Amino acid sequence: MTEPTVFDELFAKLTPDRILSDPRATGAGVTVAVVDSGVERSVLEAKFAAAGTPILPIEGAVFAPTGPPAAYTGHQSSPHGTTVADIILTLAPGAKLYSADVFGPTGSCEVETVIAALRHAIDVWKVKVVNLSLGVPEHKLQQLPRRQQLLRAIEEAYFRDVLVFAAAHNEHPITRSFPAAFATPLISVDKGVFADPLDFAYRLHDHVExxxxxxxxxxxxxxxxxxxxxTPHLAGIAARILSLKPDLKPFEIKTILYWMFRSRQGPAPAAP
Structure with missing residues (x-):
């Protein structure tokens, strides 16, 4: 039998369940941007107030490829963004949420709009976590400069200590979706079905971790x-961790998530 190392002894004193079930792990003090189709503020306020866990006021803006962002009215352009925001707040109800509506009344989104929203979230809202439950199809990034601009925006977030979670969007057998296909410096997330929504798995395959x-x-x-x-499930878990230690760097959060999975011996998800 292998002798336990000093790291084994150290990590044995700290478990994933102890971290995530800590009463302070509520997302409090953590700012999160939902770059999506907009969030229906009144629906979420009513839901969480009825559950006895009122949320912080949701702020935001509506973005376009060019020009300044428009005012956030508290309404959605589709239910998608509201579902995403609800998941984050279900796991981290103390988090401060910003809605970056990149679809607006037209219902379509361009690469430049996502970039504008990302930079605004970093520079103006000073967020710590960005959730991108969307994907830019590969054919929209055939022009190398557009792809490089999106990658630079993701890299800028990383170097500003902002953690970006992106949906894998790997269902299509031929084309890839960005920014998840960049792999680093963001965290790409695929779907599984777990008995506990706080469970997750590390399954490295095809740029997805x-x-x-x-x-x-x-x-x-x-x-x-x-x-x-x-994607927002993992973003919500990260918000819980950050509420315990807000100065964690993106690579530290990724390392902690990997350690938590290994410590739980990797519960396998059910087939979606």
């Missing part, structure tokens, strides 16, 4: 397993 619970709790499509719902 993690799997998280792929079902939501609010909205017409929430129960259908999707990477869109898996």
């Amino acid at each position: 993690f799997q998280a619970h792929g079902r939501g709790y609010l909205g017409p499509f929430a129960r259908e397993p999707a990477t869109s719902w898996a």
Whole structure:
């Protein structure tokens, strides 16, 4: 039998469950940007108030490829963003949420709009976590300068200590979706179905590192397993961890997530 190392002895004193079940692990003090289709503020306020866990006021903006962002009205352009926000707040109800609506009234999104939202979230909102439950199809990034601009925005977030979670969108057998296909310096998330929504797995394959619970709790499509719902689960878990130690760097959070999975001996997700 192998003798336990000093790290084995150290880590034995700290368990993932102890971290995530700590009463202070609520997401308090952590700012999160939901770059998506907008968030229906009144729906979430009513839901969490009825549950006895009122949330902080949700702020945000509506973005376009060029020009300054428009004012956030508290309404959605589709239910997608509200489902994403609900998942994050279900896991981390103390977090401060910002809605970056990149679809707006047109219902379409360009690469430049995502970049504008990312930079605003970093520079103006000073967020610590960005959730991207969307993907830019590869054909929209055939022009190398557009792809490089998106990558630079992701890299800028990393070097500003902002943690970016992106949905894998790997269902298509041929094309890839960005920014998840960049692999680093963000965290890409695939879908699984776990008995406990705080469970997740490290499953490195095809530029995707993690799997998280792929079902939501609010909205017409929430129960259908999707990477869109898996991503905010892992973002919410990260917000819980950050509320215990806000100065953690992105690479430290990724390392902690990997350690938590290994410490739990990797519960295998059910088939979506």
